[in-house]
Amino acid sequence: HLGSVVAYFTSARFLLFLGHALSTWGDRMWHFAVSVFLVELYGNSLLLTAVYGLVVAGSVLLLGAIIGDWVDKNSRLKVARTSLVVQNASVILCGIILMIVFLFKTQLLTLYHGWLLTMCYILVITIANIANLASTATAITIQRDWIVVVAGEDRSKLADMNATIRRIDQLTNILAPMAVGQIMTFGSPLIGCGFISGWNLMSMCVEYMLLWKVYQKTPTLALKSAKVEESELKQLNVKKESDMKPAEGVQLIVEKDVTGFEPQQEKEASCAARIAEPFITFRDGWVAYYNQPVFLAGMGLAFLYMTVLGFDCITTGYAYTQGLSGSVLSLLMGASAVTGIMGTVAFTWLRRRCGLVRTGLISGVAQFACLVLCAISVFMPGSPLDLTVSPFADISARLFESEPLSTIASPEDKPEMVFATGMPNFLNGSATPANSDPEMSPEPVPLISVSLLFAGVIAARVGLWSFDLTVTQLLQENVVESERGIINGVQNSMNYLLDLLHFIMVILAPNPEAFGLLVLISVSFVAMGHIMYFRFAQKRLGRQLFVCCTRDPKAVSDSSPPGNTSTV
Numbered sequence: 001h002l003g004s005v006v007a008y009f010t011s012a013r014f015l016l017f018l019g020h021a022l023s024t025w026g027d028r029m030w031h032f033a034v035s036v037f038l039v040e041l042y043g044n045s046l047l048l049t050a051v052y053g054l055v056v057a058g059s060v061l062l063l064g065a066i067i068g069d070w071v072d073k074n075s076r077l078k079v080a081r082t083s084l085v086v087q088n089a090s091v092i093l094c095g096i097i098l099m100i101v102f103l104f105k106t107q108l109l110t111l112y113h114g115w116l117l118t119m120c121y122i123l124v125i126t127i128a129n130i131a132n133l134a135s136t137a138t139a140i141t142i143q144r145d146w147i148v149v150v151a152g153e154d155r156s157k158l159a160d161m162n163a164t165i166r167r168i169d170q171l172t173n174i175l176a177p178m179a180v181g182q183i184m185t186f187g188s189p190l191i192g193c194g195f196i197s198g199w200n201l202m203s204m205c206v207e208y209m210l211l212w213k214v215y216q217k218t219p220t221l222a223l224k225s226a227k228v229e230e231s232e233l234k235q236l237n238v239k240k241e242s243d244m245k246p247a248e249g250v251q252l253i254v255e256k257d258v259t260g261f262e263p264q265q266e267k268e269a270s271c272a273a274r275i276a277e278p279f280i281t282f283r284d285g286w287v288a289y290y291n292q293p294v295f296l297a298g299m300g301l302a303f304l305y306m307t308v309l310g311f312d313c314i315t316t317g318y319a320y321t322q323g324l325s326g327s328v329l330s331l332l333m334g335a336s337a338v339t340g341i342m343g344t345v346a347f348t349w350l351r352r353r354c355g356l357v358r359t360g361l362i363s364g365v366a367q368f369a370c371l372v373l374c375a376i377s378v379f380m381p382g383s384p385l386d387l388t389v390s391p392f393a394d395i396s397a398r399l400f401e402s403e404p405l406s407t408i409a410s411p412e413d414k415p416e417m418v419f420a421t422g423m424p425n426f427l428n429g430s431a432t433p434a435n436s437d438p439e440m441s442p443e444p445v446p447l448i449s450v451s452l453l454f455a456g457v458i459a460a461r462v463g464l465w466s467f468d469l470t471v472t473q474l475l476q477e478n479v480v481e482s483e484r485g486i487i488n489g490v491q492n493s494m495n496y497l498l499d500l501l502h503f504i505m506v507i508l509a510p511n512p513e514a515f516g517l518l519v520l521i522s523v524s525f526v527a528m529g530h531i532m533y534f535r536f537a538q539k540r541l542g543r544q545l546f547v548c549c550t551r552d553p554k555a556v557s558d559s560s561p562p563g564n565t566s567t568v
Contacts, residue, residue: 012150012217013161019210020142021168022203023084027135028176029196030091033184034128037098040189041105041121052125056132057500061493065285066278067137068489072482076141076149076221080211083137088204090131095197097124102190136492144488148476149220158476159351162469163344170340170465174333224481281486288483289490294474296536297360301471302494303529304464306502307522308515309374309457311336314506321512322382322450336458343465350466356477357537360470364530367463368523373456375523378516382446385516453519467533498525 008014038048071079101108101120108117143165151158184192215221289295308314311333319329343363350359378385479487502522509518 012214015210015214015217016142016146016150016161017164017168019207019214020165021172022207022210023138023142024169024172025176026088026091026196026200026203028172029180029199030128030131032177033180033192033196034094034124036184037189037193038121038124041098041101048121048125052128053503054500055125055129057496057503059129059133060136060496061500062282063133064136064489064491064493064496065282065289065486066489067133068140068484068486068492069281069285071137071141071145071485071489076146076224077211077215079137079141080146080215081208083134083141084204084207084211087131087134087138088200088207090127090134091200092197094124094127094131095193095200097127099190099193099197102188102193136489140485140488140492143472144476145481145484146214146221148484150214150218152220155356155473155477156352159348159356159469159473162473162476163348166344166465166469167341170337170344174337285486285490289487289494292479292487293540294471294478294536296532296539297471297474298491298494300364300529300531300533300536301468302491302498303525303532304467305495305498306505306525308502308506308518309371309460309522309526311457315457318512318515319450319454321384323447324450332454332458336461339458339461340465343462344469346462347466347469351470351473356470356473357540360467360474360533361537363463363466363470364533365463367460367467368527368530370456370460370463371523371526373452373459374519377449377452377456378519380449380452382449383516384512386513467530471533 034052035049038052042048074082097120101117101124105117108114108120111117147161147165148158151161180192180196183195187195289298292298308318316329324332347359347363350362354362377383475488475491476484505518505521509515
């Protein structure tokens with residue numbers, strides 16, 4: 001028994017989990033902290049945070065396919081090491097710049113009329129965006145490629161590894177922000193910057209070593225087909241041509257005399273080809289994604305990102321307007337993490353009994369059934385739904401009123417929730433209208449609507465994470481090895497595109513009175529996503545789509561067509 005325990009803790013599988021846990025912990029701390037830092041630096045305004053979010057989403061949307069193509073064209077160890085070093089070095093550099101800004105903000109404001117401070121903000125957002133792009137490359141190569149190779153031909157092992165990766169994600173999503181939040185609360189933002197920079201420096205060294213250990217323990221990681229060999233052959237051909245040039249000197253001179261400007265034309269053509277290459281890669285990536293057999297499944301997953309039914313700043317802000325306290329929200333977030341982990345357990349159990357494709361169907365039905373509660377909550381007592389209110393009422397009120405911000409939302413009420421935005425009541429933690437008389441004590445808002453909303457959101461996490469794991473494994477098993485990077489890069493781009501659209505949707509209707517409409521739109525997009533997946537499953541399984549689940553794992557091997565050789 002002791003030997004088997006030691007063997008597990010020294011296996012490539014465990015070392016991969018450990019490396020992912022360290023990487024994810026650092027990522028979650030940084031993503032939480034950078035938003036807080038930017039709000040703190042810009043005078044409690046969400047402007048810099050909004051710009052950062054827009055830049056990050058736009059960059060992955062445009063560069064996802066190019067990053068994936070780079071992953072495909074280079075050796076696994078080179079990709080993993082490069083993305084790891086770039087990601088952590090960028091976070092460390094950002095931390096140092098933020099520490100300088102926190103220490104010398106007053107002096108920086110006076111230098112060059114504040115332009116130097118503005119340059120610091122631009123630099124922080126740019127470097128943080130580079131860190132996010134490197135993190136995207138790391139996720140693609142480790143979670144979509146290395147894990148498949150480490151699992152080998154064993155699909156059950158691959159499913160278990162995917163589920164474990166998601167459990168690590170769920171735990172770090174809750175624990176990492178709590179940890180860095182405590183440091184920033186009892187210390188200062190300056191101490192928080194220093195801690196995150198130090199953590200990333202140490203984590204980078206440990207992760208680098210773990211990657212090397214996994215690479216050594218899994219010899220098949222050194223084998224990579226198609227695109228890597230093709231790029232290496234191109235380099236060899238270029239080298240051979242350069243070696244042959246001296247021997248063909250006379251011929252070259254004659255050709256130069258005859259054709260005149262040909263070398264110059266070739267140089268211009270080569271330069272144009274290099275400029276056009278990223279655009280061609282972008283086009284080819286999206287075309288290849290569209291032609292994948294799992295295209296509809298991937299699109300179905302992407303449509304689930306077009307939703308306000310999650311624990312992001314938008315839903316949290318709405319909860320505050322409905323009278324929920326911060327402590328209650330933290331408990332609800334903890335409950336959502338638990339149901340998310342239950343979803344990973346449900347995935348492994350369902351996959352063994354019903355097969356991978358049917359697991360996605362069952363997960364989709366379970367998620368949608370839970371989200372029906374959210375749709376019902378829109379029409380229950382306590383719902384602020386009022387479509388007669390103009391979506392821009394709060395913004396116009398803020399623009400034309402003469403009273404200062406402090407009369408709208410007193411900082412003494414909830415200092416951490418007061419932001420200089422066009423949506424004061426949506427984010428300031430108060431459930432009272434902006435123009436209400438402070439001497440009047442408003443009646444408490446009934447909690448039936450908001451209770452049903454969060455019950456549906458939390459329960460739906462079981463189906464959501466099971467469905468996410470299903471599509472992830474379908475992409476792993478059905479995309480050929482030479483295209484894993486570019487296809488998963490495009491999938492990330494699609495996810496970010498729909499996520500970006502959901503933020504635009506909120507900007508167009510920021511009032512709490514319109515939140516019910518956003519809920520209904522979100523449920524509709526989730527339904528469309530699962531309809532796409534149903535169509536994919538119908539194509540894959542045909543008449544066997546509704547065959548009852550069985551305990552025989554051989555009878556439910558529906559995850560890929562016969563003769564699929566995409567796994568290593």
